[in-house]
Amino acid sequence: QLRLVESGGGLVQAGGSLRLSCAASVSGFSISDMGWYRQAPGRQRELVAGITRAGSTNYADSVKGRFTITRDNAKNTVYLQMSSLKPEDTAVYYCNARYLLSTYWGQGTQVTVSS
Numbered sequence: 001q002l003r004l005v006e007s008g009g010g011l012v013q014a015g016g017s018l019r020l021s022c023a024a025s026v027s028g029f030s031i032s033d034m035g036w037y038r039q040a041p042g043r044q045r046e047l048v049a050g051i052t053r054a055g056s057t058n059y060a061d062s063v064k065g066r067f068t069i070t071r072d073n074a075k076n077t078v079y080l081q082m083s084s085l086k087p088e089d090t091a092v093y094y095c096n097a098r099y100l101l102s103t104y105w106g107q108g109t110q111v112t113v114s115s
Contacts (some may be wrong), residue, residue, distance in 0.1 A: 002026055002031070002097060006020060006094070012085055012113055020111075022095030028072065028074065029074075033053070034095070037093070048069075051071050091110075093109050094106055
């Protein structure tokens, strides 16, 4: 069983920055893919950014150049650095991990960007 705990959400003005963290309850070296998803009210959950165990990354077109995903396997943690935030980035952000052929989700953290 894997537990994921997100932190770092909050309220920020447009153009500002936030860093989200997601701590896993098992060794980061044993987790394959990790990622961040988001879900805005009335919309489907969407992939924001993903990262493999080796560090390869992929991003949604809407966040390329503004968001950066990294992971520290020694600290069992994945991060999402968000810059140049826009009101349309407002959503609940969820951490996701692929571990032992199962997929796990965190509880989510709210990010609100005011205009």
